[in-house]
Amino acid sequence: MENVVLTIHLLLALALIGVVLMQRSEGGGLGMGGGGGGGAVSGRAAATALGKVTWVLAIGFITTSITLTILAAQNAAGSSVLDRLGDQPAAVEEVEEAPATDTLLPPSGADADAPLVPRAD
Secondary structure (H helix, E strand, O other), X not given: OHHHHHHHHHHHHHHHHHHHHHOOOOOOOOOOOOOOOOOOOOOHHHHHHHXXXXXXXXXHHHHHHHHHHHHHHHHOOOOXXXXXXXXXXXXXXXXXXXXXOOOOOOOOHHHHHOOOOOOOO
């Protein structure tokens, strides 16, 4: 059920994006306002039709959003991340450190001028 609603939600989102991009910019929000010149999509009736389609898609998008929220809340009822933390052991095991070797350290003191040669231990 959740997958079906999610699929419808995604299709509505894509359709909503497409319809909004097809609409003529009346306010020139980005400075690209739709010029004159007439056309099939530039009339006031077309803008009204696209506006109605936008409203329908937006209402469907909000409805599927609320439905997905309700479904997710029902699936997660009674389980919490904090409840799962209580199942973990309280003490963390300490990791033993490996003994430090100086094979990768630069020479110090009298050996400072000697060439760097790895030791064969």
